[in-house]
Amino acid sequence: MVATQGSDVASEFDAATAVARVRGASMFTGEVDAGWTVGDKPNGGYLLAMIARACGEALASAGSSHRDPVAATAHYLHAPDVGPVELVCEVLRVGRGASQVRCVLRQGGRGCVDATLTLGTLAPAGSAPTWTARDVVDVAPFDRCVRIPAVREGAPFVVSIMDRSDLRLDPAVLGFARGEPSGEANLRGWIAFADGRPADPLGLLFFCDALPPATFELVRTGWVPTLSLTVYVRARPAPGPLRITQSAHAIDDGRVDETCEVWDSTGRLVAQATQLAAIRVPDGAL
Amino acid sequence: MVATQGSDVASEFDAATAVARVRGASMFTGEVDAGWTVGDKPNGGYLLAMIARACGEALASAGSSHRDPVAATAHYLHAPDVGPVELVCEVLRVGRGASQVRCVLRQGGRGCVDATLTLGTLAPAGSAPTWTARDVVDVAPFDRCVRIPAVREGAPFVVSIMDRSDLRLDPAVLGFARGEPSGEANLRGWIAFADGRPADPLGLLFFCDALPPATFELVRTGWVPTLSLTVYVRARPAPGPLRITQSAHAIDDGRVDETCEVWDSTGRLVAQATQLAAIRVPDGAL
Numbered sequence: 399m400v401a402t403q404g405s406d407v408a409s410e411f412d413a414a415t416a417v418a419r420v421r422g423a424s425m426f427t428g429e430v431d432a433g434w435t436v437g438d439k440p441n442g443g444y445l446l447a448m449i450a451r452a453c454g455e456a457l458a459s460a461g462s463s464h465r466d467p468v469a470a471t472a473h474y475l476h477a478p479d480v481g482p483v484e485l486v487c488e489v490l491r492v493g494r495g496a497s498q499v500r501c502v503l504r505q506g507g508r509g510c511v512d513a514t515l516t517l518g519t520l521a522p523a524g525s526a527p528t529w530t531a532r533d534v535v536d537v538a539p540f541d542r543c544v545r546i547p548a549v550r551e552g553a554p555f556v557v558s559i560m561d562r563s564d565l566r567l568d569p570a571v572l573g574f575a576r577g578e579p580s581g582e583a584n585l586r587g588w589i590a591f592a593d594g595r596p597a598d599p600l601g602l603l604f605f606c607d608a609l610p611p612a613t614f615e616l617v618r619t620g621w622v623p624t625l626s627l628t629v630y631v632r633a634r635p636a637p638g639p640l641r642i643t644q645s646a647h648a649i650d651d652g653r654v655d656e657t658c659e660v661w662d663s664t665g666r667l668v669a670q671a672t673q674l675a676a677i678r679v680p681d682g683a684l
Numbered sequence: 685m686v687a688t689q690g691s692d693v694a695s696e697f698d699a700a701t702a703v704a705r706v707r708g709a710s711m712f713t714g715e716v717d718a719g720w721t722v723g724d725k726p727n728g729g730y731l732l733a734m735i736a737r738a739c740g741e742a743l744a745s746a747g748s749s750h751r752d753p754v755a756a757t758a759h760y761l762h763a764p765d766v767g768p769v770e771l772v773c774e775v776l777r778v779g780r781g782a783s784q785v786r787c788v789l790r791q792g793g794r795g796c797v798d799a800t801l802t803l804g805t806l807a808p809a810g811s812a813p814t815w816t817a818r819d820v821v822d823v824a825p826f827d828r829c830v831r832i833p834a835v836r837e838g839a840p841f842v843v844s845i846m847d848r849s850d851l852r853l854d855p856a857v858l859g860f861a862r863g864e865p866s867g868e869a870n871l872r873g874w875i876a877f878a879d880g881r882p883a884d885p886l887g888l889l890f891f892c893d894a895l896p897p898a899t900f901e902l903v904r905t906g907w908v909p910t911l912s913l914t915v916y917v918r919a920r921p922a923p924g925p926l927r928i929t930q931s932a933h934a935i936d937d938g939r940v941d942e943t944c945e946v947w948d949s950t951g952r953l954v955a956q957a958t959q960l961a962a963i964r965v966p967d968g969a970l
Contacts, residue, residue: 468939469912469960471757473784473800475777490798491761495938496911498759500786500798512776512786514759514798516911516960521937528935529902529970531869583817616815625782625802626755628914630960632936648953650813650918651806652781653754655956667934670941672958674755674802674916684815 409595410562411604415448417485423459426452426485428503430478433562437555439477442511442624442673443607444559445503446472447600449485449513453499456487457517464497464517466599471628472513478505490514520599523636527666534665535643537586538568546610550575554620563608564592564639574614583612583646589660590639597635597662605642606658606671612646613654617683622654622675629671638663649677649684695881696848697890701734703771709745712738712771716764716791719848723841725763728797728910728959729893730845731789732758733886735771735799739785742773743803750783750803752885757914758799764791776800806885809922813952820951821929824854826874832896836861840906849894850878850925860900869898869932875946876925883921883948891928892944892957898932899940903969908940908961915957924949935963935970 414431434444449472454465483505490498496518503511537543543566548557567587573580589605590597597605606629611622641661646654654677660669700717720730735758740751769791776784782804789797823829829852834843853873859866875891876883883891892915897908927947932940940963946955 469759471759471800471912471914473755473757473776473802475784490759490795498761498798509776512784512800514757514800516759527937528965530934530936531931532933626757626914626916628757628912628958630912630939630941630958632934632939632941645817647818647956648813648816648918650816650953653916653918655916655918667936670933670958672914672916672956679814 409591410593411591411595411601415451415600417448417452417455419455424456424487426455428483428485430480430483432480433558435480435558436621441559441607442472442474442627443604445511446470446513446627446629447603449501449503449511450515450600450603452485452487453501453515453517456489456499457492457497460489460492462492462497464519466518466520467515467603467631468496468518469516469630470513470603471626472511473626474511474624476508476510478503478510520631520634523634527633530667532659532667534661535586535641537588537641538570540566540588540639543568543587544572559608562592564590565608571615579615581616583616584643585609585612585615586643588639589642596637597640599631599634602631602635602660602669603629605640605660606669607673609642609644609658612644612656613677617679619677619679622677625674625676627671627673629669631669633666633668635662635668636664649679652676652678695877696879697877697881697887701737701886703734703738703741705741710742710773712741714769714771716766716769718766719844721766721844722907727845727893728758728760728913729890731797732756732799732913732915733889735787735789735797736801736886736889738771738773739787739801739803742775742785743778743783746775746778748778748783750805752804752806753801753889753917754782754804755802755916756799756889757912758797759912760797760910762794762796764789764796806917806920809920813919816953818945818953820947821872821927823872823874823927824856826852826925829854829873830858845894848878849891850876851894857901865901867902869902870929871895871898871901872929874925875928882923883926885917885920888917888921888946888955889915891926891946892955893959895928895930895944898930898942899963903965905963905965908963911960911962913957913959915955917955919952919954921948921954922950935965938962938964
């Protein structure tokens with residue numbers, strides 16, 4: 399297995415996203431882990447993090463030191479099962495400030511995720527952003543927020559990613575859990591790895607797809623499968639739990655958009671994401 | 685040339701985004717037109733529209749009727765020059781409701797744009813969205829907004845896309861043009877094709893990258909080259925000029941994000957886009 403990046407501790411995330419080079423400079427194997435799923439399907443952000451590791455390794459072979467995902471987009475074609483996958487990388491461009499890599503995650507010869515990433519080297523945590531119009535989101539204190547469990551009474555399946563992440567939602571956005579959705583598709587809370595692994599740019603790829611659908615506060619549906627996910631990592635996060643928000647803006651033609659923003663413990667905006675997902679709204683429910 | 689989609693009129697946009705099949709089912713040629721540039725570099729949304737046409741043709745060869753871009757992401761590797769380009773498509777998946785295609789736009793053997801698109805068939809204009817939290821943006825009436833010219837006194841280059849699109853910005857966001865930027869990175873206005881071609885899903889790909897940088901209202905810089913652009917087309921637009929906004933949220937580590945939203949004349953949200961671009965802010969300017 400390729401050495402872990404960005405962490406000195408053996409972690410669940412590092413183990414579950416590990417990739418091993420199998421051929422030449424650009425083909426890797428990985429293992430979709432049963433601990434990173436929603437029902438029996440792997441989480442899209444988790445798969446994107448595995449892909450980003452493969453892309454970083456492919457760049458190393460191309461003589462580039464770029465390892466941090468800066469802009470990453472994945473289109474999800476088929477949800478892979480838990481088990482072995484292949485990751486086929488193609489280095490598109492090696493630049494001074496940033497490099498681009500495409501990666502296809504396959505299983506049983508079938509393309510499951512098609513991703514293109516721009517990677518670079520983010521400044522050390524603690525530097526100051528040049529400018530921002532996004533104040534850190536106002537969230538109830540960490541201890542007053544409610545941890546989202548992997549297993550919920552009456553839920554049709556286990557959301558195993560909730561045992562890997564420590565996600566605590568603001569009580570004000572938990573109407574859905576009481577069967578009293580607020581009618582506003584905005585979630586906010588805190589997130590960290592459950593095993594204490596520090597957040598880093600790779601971890602942000604996962605966090606940006608780790609919340610329940612923001613539409614849970616709007617209408618009772620199943621989880622919404624991601625069609626396409628784009629994450630911009632803006633800065634290396636400082637230590638500590640991250641503030642996170644997720645909002646949906648429109649449901650149209652069976653699809654919903656969701657944006658996600660993440661701030662570190664110093665109040666710096668460290669990641670922004672947007673996704674388009676499929677949603678089935680029961681007739682008359684909205 | 686492949687027949688024009690979505691329009692009965694010969695238009696500048698249709699001509700400039702036309703692609704011709706050259707080999708098999710998946711390779712096309714196109715011509716980067718001098719009329720769709722910022723300085724001497726083609727606009728990123730224009731290139732994405734040309735790519736979307738090639739992807740639709742590749743899907744036709746694969747037996748799919750999907751032509752409307754639904755989710756499109758491009759990573760820009762090298763800006764091509766005005767002149768001939770090759771577009772190499774790979775159909776990733778043909779589905780019932782949506783299909784995915786990857787396309788590389790090349791020039792002189794060099795990959796310039798690497799894009800992945802989900803295409804589908806959007807409902808006819810006039811249907812109602814299921815739900816939206818985004819009210820149509822409040823913009824000054826069309827006739828009170830100010831058309832942005834291709835040639836501006838003192839500007840270092842011609843922005844030829846402003847002769848192709850009829851972009852009118854709200855006078856309230858034109859401080860930058862008077863040398864009095866407002867300090868808020870939000871632009872809003874109206875947009876249409878200058879030659880009267882109706883807006884359609886392909887046109888939205890261009891419009892979502894056609895505004896000046898929202899940071900013009902914040903700091904005096906050059907135009908900001910797009911690194912990665914993602915557009916979600918949410919609905920087929922009704923006839924008439926479109927309301928459009930563009931906002932930046934953070935400048936960090938030499939990069940800025942910008943989001944763009946577009947509403948049609950009925951007030952329906954028809955497109956959402958986000959991009960990450962490179963920006964050079966002079967020391968002390970912010």
